[in-house]
Amino acid sequence: MQRFLIFIALLLTAFAAKAADAPDLLAPQAAFRLSAKMETGDELLVRFAIAPGYYLYRNKLQFSVEPGGVTLGTPRKPKGRLQEDEFFGRVEIYRADVVIHIPVKLPPGSHSFTLLARSQGCADAGVCYTPQQQKVVIGPGMGERVPDGAPGDGRSLVDSLGGDTATQR
Amino acid sequence: MTRTRQVFIFIAVALVALVGGLALHPLNRAPATPPAAPPPALLDTPLESLAGGKQSLGAWKGKVLVVNFWATWCGPCRKEIPEFIRMQQRLGDKGLQFVGIAIDEKDKVAAYAREIGINYPILVGELDAVEMSRALGNELGALPFTVVIDRRGAVVHTSLGATTEDKLDTLTKGLF
Numbered sequence: 001m002q003r004f005l006i007f008i009a010l011l012l013t014a015f016a017a018k019a020a021d022a023p024d025l026l027a028p029q030a031a032f033r034l035s036a037k038m039e040t041g042d043e044l045l046v047r048f049a050i051a052p053g054y055y056l057y058r059n060k061l062q063f064s065v066e067p068g069g070v071t072l073g074t075p076r077k078p079k080g081r082l083q084e085d086e087f088f089g090r091v092e093i094y095r096a097d098v099v100i101h102i103p104v105k106l107p108p109g110s111h112s113f114t115l116l117a118r119s120q121g122c123a124d125a126g127v128c129y130t131p132q133q134q135k136v137v138i139g140p141g142m143g144e145r146v147p148d149g150a151p152g153d154g155r156s157l158v159d160s161l162g163g164d165t166a167t168q169r
Numbered sequence: 170m171t172r173t174r175q176v177f178i179f180i181a182v183a184l185v186a187l188v189g190g191l192a193l194h195p196l197n198r199a200p201a202t203p204p205a206a207p208p209p210a211l212l213d214t215p216l217e218s219l220a221g222g223k224q225s226l227g228a229w230k231g232k233v234l235v236v237n238f239w240a241t242w243c244g245p246c247r248k249e250i251p252e253f254i255r256m257q258q259r260l261g262d263k264g265l266q267f268v269g270i271a272i273d274e275k276d277k278v279a280a281y282a283r284e285i286g287i288n289y290p291i292l293v294g295e296l297d298a299v300e301m302s303r304a305l306g307n308e309l310g311a312l313p314f315t316v317v318i319d320r321r322g323a324v325v326h327t328s329l330g331a332t333t334e335d336k337l338d339t340l341t342k343g344l345f
Contacts, residue, residue, distance in 0.1 A: 025329070027309055087247045120242070126330045127311040128243040130272055130299055 026051055028121070028129040036115050036136045044102045044138065046075075046117065050095055053124045055083070058092040060120035060131070063102055070113040073103030112139030211304055212322055216270065216292035219279055224292055226318075232266035233344045234318040235337060238302045240273040241281045245331045246313040250285065252334040257289045263345050264320070272298050272312065319344050 025031075033049040046063070050056060058080040065072055077100050080092035106113070115136045122128040212230065215223040226236060237253060239246035250269075257267045267289035271278040275293045282291055294301070299310050306327045307314040317326040317340050326340050 025309055025311065028311075085244055087244050122244070123311075126245040127309075127313070128240070128245065130240075130310045130312065 025123055025125060025127065026054070028132045029134065031123065031129070032056055032119055032121055032132065034117055034119075034134045034136060036117075036138060038104070038138060039101070042104055042106075044072075044104045044115065046100045046102060046115070048094065048098045048100075048119070050098065050121070052096075054121060055093040055095050055124075056098070056119050056121040058094055060118075061100070062118040063100075064116045064118075065104075066114040066116065069107040069110065071105045073105070076101045112137065114138070211301060214297060214301055216294040216298060216301075217275065219275070219282060219291040219293060224290065226268060227322075229266045229268060229290075230322050231320055232264050233320060233341050234316075235265065235267045235341070236270060236316040236318065237267065238270045238272060238298065238307070238312055238314040238316075240271055240312055241277045242273065243312045247281075249313060249331045249333070250287065252337075254286065254288050256334050256337060260341075261288075265341060265345070268292065270294060270298050270301070317341060317344070 031051045031054040033051075034046070035049070036044060036046045039045040048056060058077055061075070061077060063072055063075055078098060080094045080098075082090050083093050085091050104113075115138055116133055117136070118131060118133045120129065120131045212227040213225050215225045218224040226234065235253070235256075237246075237249075239250070241247070253267050253269075257265065269282075269287065269289060269291040271291055271293045272295065273293065278291060278293055281287075292298070302314050303310060305314070305316050305324060307329060309329070311329055313329075313331055315328050315332050315337075316324055317337070319325050325344065328336075
């Protein structure tokens with residue numbers, strides 16, 4: 001009986017593996033999963049978990065905050081991998097996990113703010129996503145926050161800018 | 170509960186999980202069959218034209234239209250454009266009309282179009298253009314995205330990712 005169960009388990013694993021190999025595409029929020037938290041009182045830790053087969057352009061990553069009053073320092077982006085691109089020459093990209101540290105200055109009495117991360121990436125399958133903007137609300141004692149609705153609601157930057165009702169909080 | 174029954178329940182749960190997993194798999198959310206006829210607004214949405222002024226796809230109604238959503242920052246998009254240029258040259262007289270819709274900055278698009286000699290009209294957009302491609306089935310808002318529209322204005326094919334001259338030849342053959 002135990003052998004039979006193992007056989008079924010292996011069979012299901014084989015099915016699952018086959019489905020994952022299919023040349024399909026993830027929604028950008030699932031391909032580039034953003035989370036963020038305050039590491040110290042004045043430094044923000046931002047993480048992108050990038051799905052296998054996807055990459056982000058290092059020089060296209062931009063961060064801003066809402067509301068005004070909160071100021072961000074220069075993000076410390078780690079070195080990326082150099083990729084020879086047929087059209088763009090050498091480009092620096094991120095794959096897998098990338099962690100970025102950003103100094104933050106909060107005005108007195110202020111404890112929470114919204115981080116807006118703009119990113120641009122492609123899939124090895126041969127498509128590129130329109131620039132994405134994801135939002136994360138950062139506050140005291142919130143731990144690591146991932147945007148609500150992520151992954152997979154597929155809103156792009158222009159969407160977010162176009163209608164604030166659809167933005168992630 | 171007997172051992173056999175436990176096994177059956179295990180298998181049933183596993184199968185439900187498998188089927189559910191496959192159903193929710195992104196593959197099934199990728200652009201499906203194109204909408205048969207686009208909402209009228211689609212052909213009437215004015216976008217900025219590289220040639221100046223505003224233009225909507227409706228301007229080319231009556232032609233066999235190949236609409237290509239692209240951007241200069243998208244490598245796979247740049248790869249297929251020379252094939253489109255060739256095809257426009259070869260089949261333009263028969264009524265084939267390529268229209269590029271760039272989701273990009275106008276000056277970058279203009280410089281690139283000049284550089285490689287794009288011989289078909291280019292429109293430039295942002296939110297409006299992304300929404301257009303979404304309405305055509307490009308749920309992920311990814312590029313390149315190419316749409317074939319027949320002479321009546323009905324969408325006959327959409328594809329996400331780079332396409333080829335051969336494939337477009339096959340798709341448009343019966344439309345002239």
